Amino acid sequence: EPEVTQTPSHQVTQMGQEVILRCVPISNHLYFYWYRQILGQKVEFLVSFYNNEISEKSEIFDDQFSVERPDGSNFTLKIRSTKLEDSAMYFCASSGDRVNSPLHFGNGTRLTVT
Amino acid sequence: RKEVEQDPGPFNVPEGATVAFNCTYSNSASQSFFWYRQDCRKEPKLLMSVYSSGNEDGRFTAQLNRASQYISLLIRDSKLSDSATYLCVLGRRFGAGTRLTVKP
Numbered sequence: 270e271p272e273v274t275q276t277p278s279h280q281v282t283q284m285g286q287e288v289i290l291r292c293v294p295i296s297n298h299l300y301f302y303w304y305r306q307i308l309g310q311k312v313e314f315l316v317s318f319y320n321n322e323i324s325e326k327s328e329i330f331d332d333q334f335s336v337e338r339p340d341g342s343n344f345t346l347k348i349r350s351t352k353l354e355d356s357a358m359y360f361c362a363s364s365g366d367r368v369n370s371p372l373h374f375g376n377g378t379r380l381t382v383t
Numbered sequence: 384r385k386e387v388e389q390d391p392g393p394f395n396v397p398e399g400a401t402v403a404f405n406c407t408y409s410n411s412a413s414q415s416f417f418w419y420r421q422d423c424r425k426e427p428k429l430l431m432s433v434y435s436s437g438n439e440d441g442r443f444t445a446q447l448n449r450a451s452q453y454i455s456l457l458i459r460d461s462k463l464s465d466s467a468t469y470l471c472v473l474g475r476r477f478g479a480g481t482r483l484t485v486k487p
Binding site: 302304310311312313314317325358360368369370371372373374375376377 | 414421424425427428432470472475477478479480
């Protein structure tokens with residue numbers, strides 16, 4: 270069964286540094302997402318991406334965040350200047366359509382900001 | 384009112400028990416509904432989609448009540464392996480999850 274893959278599985282960075290989290294969505298999916306889950310808290314929507322542009326973003330997704338699909342397979346989340354409170358699990362997901370198909374998640378990247 | 388609200392839990396039940404979770408939503412235009420399970424420190428995994436007519440998958444039954452704006456998940460004959468957090472999802476928005484622990 271096709272999978273969403275994420276790298277790295279764990280990223281440790283110092284406050285103020287830039288990080289890029291990488292994802293390879295399922296190949297025939299058209300909609301891509303990033304979610305965040307702070308330890309012990311709920312899964313929070315960050316952003317959705319379709320047709321090479323952001324289709325929706327949450328209030329969490331401020332100017333320090335950006336997403337990109339640099340080639341035909343990768344989907345990246347960049348955090349420009351990390352803060353301690355950015356420490357969380359970041360999940361990438363993809364789906365076949367905008368609303369009705371379920372999300373398929375990658376294994377996540379645990380980001381630790383020190 | 385929150386967009387998606389779930390039973391706070393936690394639910395602690397013996398093996399073999401039947402347990403039900405509810406999830407209420409505020410956006411009456413919501414069109415797609417799902418139940419996911421999440422094991423500790425793992426990604427959410429799709430358990431089942433929820434259809435208007437209700438649907439069943441083995442020991443799991445999902446129902447949708449549009450008039451009252453809630454969905455439910457029923458687990459029959461609970462197994463130890465059912466212990467997890469159950470997340471209701473409306474469109475692309477997640478509830479906070481309900482923790483289930485099934486004990487021997």
